[in-house]
Amino acid sequence: MAMPKLAPAPAAHDKLKALGILALNGMFDEMDAVGVLRYAITEVLPGDLAIVSSFGADSAVLLHMVAQVDPSLPVYFLETGKHFPETLAYVETLKTTLGLSNVRAILPDAKDVLRFDPNGDLWETDPDSCCHIRKTEPLEPITEQFGGWVTGRKRYQTTERGVLPHFELTSDDRIKVNPLAYFSDADVVEYRQAHRLPEHPLYAKGYKSIGCAPCTSVVAEGEDPRAGRWRGLNKKECGIHYDFSGAIANPMTAAARHTLWKDGAFIADPFKDWEEGANPSEARYVHVPLPVFLANRAEFLANPHPLGLLVSPGEKIEDVADDLARFASVAVRFPAFSDGRGYSTARLLVERLKYAGEIRAVGDVLQDQIPHMRRCGFNALVVTHEPTRQALIENRLPEMALFYQPVGVTEVPVGTRPFLRRVS
Numbered sequence: 001m002a003m004p005k006l007a008p009a010p011a012a013h014d015k016l017k018a019l020g021i022l023a024l025n026g027m028f029d030e031m032d033a034v035g036v037l038r039y040a041i042t043e044v045l046p047g048d049l050a051i052v053s054s055f056g057a058d059s060a061v062l063l064h065m066v067a068q069v070d071p072s073l074p075v076y077f078l079e080t081g082k083h084f085p086e087t088l089a090y091v092e093t094l095k096t097t098l099g100l101s102n103v104r105a106i107l108p109d110a111k112d113v114l115r116f117d118p119n120g121d122l123w124e125t126d127p128d129s130c131c132h133i134r135k136t137e138p139l140e141p142i143t144e145q146f147g148g149w150v151t152g153r154k155r156y157q158t159t160e161r162g163v164l165p166h167f168e169l170t171s172d173d174r175i176k177v178n179p180l181a182y183f184s185d186a187d188v189v190e191y192r193q194a195h196r197l198p199e200h201p202l203y204a205k206g207y208k209s210i211g212c213a214p215c216t217s218v219v220a221e222g223e224d225p226r227a228g229r230w231r232g233l234n235k236k237e238c239g240i241h242y243d244f245s246g247a248i249a250n251p252m253t254a255a256a257r258h259t260l261w262k263d264g265a266f267i268a269d270p271f272k273d274w275e276e277g278a279n280p281s282e283a284r285y286v287h288v289p290l291p292v293f294l295a296n297r298a299e300f301l302a303n304p305h306p307l308g309l310l311v312s313p314g315e316k317i318e319d320v321a322d323d324l325a326r327f328a329s330v331a332v333r334f335p336a337f338s339d340g341r342g343y344s345t346a347r348l349l350v351e352r353l354k355y356a357g358e359i360r361a362v363g364d365v366l367q368d369q370i371p372h373m374r375r376c377g378f379n380a381l382v383v384t385h386e387p388t389r390q391a392l393i394e395n396r397l398p399e400m401a402l403f404y405q406p407v408g409v410t411e412v413p414v415g416t417r418p419f420l421r422r423v424s
């Protein structure tokens with residue numbers, strides 16, 4: 001039978017290629033993972049395909065399939081420097097057991113780590129940036145060398161992956177091959193047992209999806225297997241899967257709902273809203289309403305996790321003056337465009353209380369307000385108004401040459417996130 005054959009890394013993302021992907025997806029049974037992999041390696045992208053493996057809880061299944069089809073297929077491992085020691089040991093175990101002869105470690109740029117994460121705690125304050133310097137940036141030059149990639153992603157893992165097909169076309173005309181797209185957790189376990197594959201040492205301890213140690217926690221019975229990744233944060237992916245065709249699966253769409261304008265770019269927002277009845281001792285990356293903080297001050301001060309404060313009009317920021325250093329972020333609410341009380345709160349924070357952390361405007365944040373907000377000390381914005389988002393992206397804010405009320409702070413320039421704009 002004549003099979004559709006796709007040229008490696010063609011220059012244009014054309015209709016024919018998209019149709020080829022559709023045809024490929026129609027060729028295999030849902031559970032024919034080895035068939036998908038074999039065809040991808042031998043027919044679709046011979047010599048032009050590689051795999052990135054996390055050597056996590058269920059990596060052995062896909063790597064076993066790779067070893068059956070081609071044990072010399074390049075297997076890349078993102079050695080972020082943040083893995084559990086058990087994961088590093090597991091890499092060696094699988095290499096030996098499965099006979100994988102081409103496992104290669106990808107390391108972050110030491111200069112980037114020194115510059116942006118000198119204390120090794122960036123994961124806690126800005127996990128997106130941490131993933132960026134440890135995963136996305138080091139992987140980029142490697143991905144450019146291949147026409148396609150094999151991934152171990154599965155539909156059941158998250159709702160964002162619920163429509164994942166076997167073959168995907170990326171926006172830069174590469175092919176992602178997902179042989180396990182239709183595998184369930186039970187299928188993985190069954191395969192592992194049938195082939196007596198070594199288990200990740202942490203799996204039996206309740207780690208169902210294993211990534212870097214600081215960002216991985218145990219999953220409770222009945223929880224989404226990936227619930228233990230970046231627990232408590234508005235983050236589900238490390239960024240390296242964001243590049244897929246929006247027609248198939250587009251995690252950025254979901255992520256875009258949780259973005260924050262900061263330092264000249266929209267970034268994922270690690271903070272969530274406070275939920276009524278939540279436990280003050282366990283809160284993490286939430287903006288605690290000022291009255292809730294005052295009512296539970298001792299518990300919040302004993303809480304070791306990063307916290308923010310939410311200040312609404314009529315609430316007095318001076319009431320928490322002694323505790324401001326506790327907060328990584330203060331969110332000032334603008335319930336309506338015409339309500340200017342938030343400006344005074346920001347000025348008090350910066351000028352009188354000398355607060356040096358993030359001050360974000362939330363609520364009715366519109367384009368014309370932003371220059372005033374910046375002058376008063378706001379250095380982050382949560383913007384839901386689409387035209388305002390677009391104006392920020394395109395740097396189209398109104399110019400203001402004359403101010404009636406001088407303020408004592410330096411305006412925050414629309415700056416850069418240096419590593420996102422790397423100069424070669």
Ligand code: SF4
Nearest residue numbers: 123127130131212215
């Ligand atoms: S998973 Fe966590 S530690 Fe690993 S790179 Fe991302 S933020 Fe950093």
